Amino acid sequence: MTLKDKTTVTFYNGLTTIGGPMIEVAYNDSHILFDLGEVYRPELGLKLEDEDFETLIKYQLIGDVPDFYDEKVTGKKIDTDRWKHSAAYISHLHLDHSKALNLLDPSIPLYAGPNTAYMLPALNEHGDFLLPAAGHDKTYTRDIIAAEYKKPIEVGEITMEIWPSDHDAYGATGLIVKTPDKKIAFTGDIRLHGYHPDWVHEWLQAAKGSDMFIIEGTGVSWPERKQESSEEFTGPKNENELTEEIIRLQNANPKRQITFNTYPTNVERLLRIISDSPRKVVLHAKRAHLLKQSLNKDFPFYYLPGEAKFDDLKPELEVSYDDLIADDHQYLWQAVANYDQLQEGGLYIHSNAEPLGDFDPAYKPFVEQFAQRGIEYLALRCSGHADEAELKEIISEVQPKLLVPVHTLHPELEENPYGKRILPERGQIVTL
Numbered sequence: 388m389t390l391k392d393k394t395t396v397t398f399y400n401g402l403t404t405i406g407g408p409m410i411e412v413a414y415n416d417s418h419i420l421f422d423l424g425e426v427y428r429p430e431l432g433l434k435l436e437d438e439d440f441e442t443l444i445k446y447q448l449i450g451d452v453p454d455f456y457d458e459k460v461t462g463k464k465i466d467t468d469r470w471k472h473s474a475a476y477i478s479h480l481h482l483d484h485s486k487a488l489n490l491l492d493p494s495i496p497l498y499a500g501p502n503t504a505y506m507l508p509a510l511n512e513h514g515d516f517l518l519p520a521a522g523h524d525k526t527y528t529r530d531i532i533a534a535e536y537k538k539p540i541e542v543g544e545i546t547m548e549i550w551p552s553d554h555d556a557y558g559a560t561g562l563i564v565k566t567p568d569k570k571i572a573f574t575g576d577i578r579l580h581g582y583h584p585d586w587v588h589e590w591l592q593a594a595k596g597s598d599m600f601i602i603e604g605t606g607v608s609w610p611e612r613k614q615e616s617s618e619e620f621t622g623p624k625n626e627n628e629l630t631e632e633i634i635r636l637q638n639a640n641p642k643r644q645i646t647f648n649t650y651p652t653n654v655e656r657l658l659r660i661i662s663d664s665p666r667k668v669v670l671h672a673k674r675a676h677l678l679k680q681s682l683n684k685d686f687p688f689y690y691l692p693g694e695a696k697f698d699d700l701k702p703e704l705e706v707s708y709d710d711l712i713a714d715d716h717q718y719l720w721q722a723v724a725n726y727d728q729l730q731e732g733g734l735y736i737h738s739n740a741e742p743l744g745d746f747d748p749a750y751k752p753f754v755e756q757f758a759q760r761g762i763e764y765l766a767l768r769c770s771g772h773a774d775e776a777e778l779k780e781i782i783s784e785v786q787p788k789l790l791v792p793v794h795t796l797h798p799e800l801e802e803n804p805y806g807k808r809i810l811p812e813r814g815q816i817v818t819l
Contacts, residue, residue, distance in 0.1 A: 398811040425483060456490050457491065470643065476562055478573070572599070673723075689706045734762070
């Protein structure tokens, strides 16, 4: 066997940051890339129109990956003599895993789970979700192939399998890559306390004994928080508890205005809230339109004053904004603006919606405005990521020969009792 016949894994980005992993697996003349996201750094103050390729590379928001990006973006031709077979994959909808997908060369097939493939074009309908593709209108989203779960996809001498997993992004998946002599598994973002732990365990069994296990480690990124007593945390421990708490709050407050918001890609949480709530759930028209476009589902909705209408929303499902503002018992509705118009004494539930947390400069003033209006602000969260204990359980199920923690501020805190562990540097090539 020559060096050319060996499996190599190159780590381009997302190693000591929350998000943004870009990793290449290669064998002979075949290679695949995953994911295609951008590291989230709100402190830079960049707007979408500022994020040209040079800026993205300068701030290490994406990886400087050769032979995958569009020549119109980089000015560099892809070496098709070296690479006869290429493909790319994105694990889920979140921008730190998907935002740069339009930079991929249009000749390279891009795969994702079905829900991800269907929802991304709808999320990018107005060109404000993904980075733009060269030579296209900003609303363009390149082709994404909806992969059949667990079915091998051949990329030259490499095969990849896309498995359903669990994260707080609808349709999140994990990946298993096989070369002629090695098996590599990539978690994407993963947890065991979501709606589908059974899916995760099935995927982990398929990944068992991997030669390399690339695992996200968001849950070990803040070791200082271990000093906080777990008894002091009274919030939901899993997604089912979160939904139950939202129902309990409605039943406990029969005469009180209650509003909420969630992250747009956390579709399953929203569907559970709609299904279980004793009050009628009313969505902002933009969110209702997203669900109609991507899932072909209809839900009650409202427009803010002066907003343009969506042709695909059924007029009979519209609820008057004035009725929502005046209501204190009939509706649980999604508040996205005009918070100063909400009723004093009301309750607003912020459930992993934007702004996402203290690291975002917009978060503190966002929270303070509710207190100024006499509105109770409740952050009702459930992490999309495995915590330290779950990460250990995940690793124990796979028992990999080589563990590679990524997507974390402290990769050194993830250990592998079953083999070796490496902490690659940006741009490092590992030969298996």
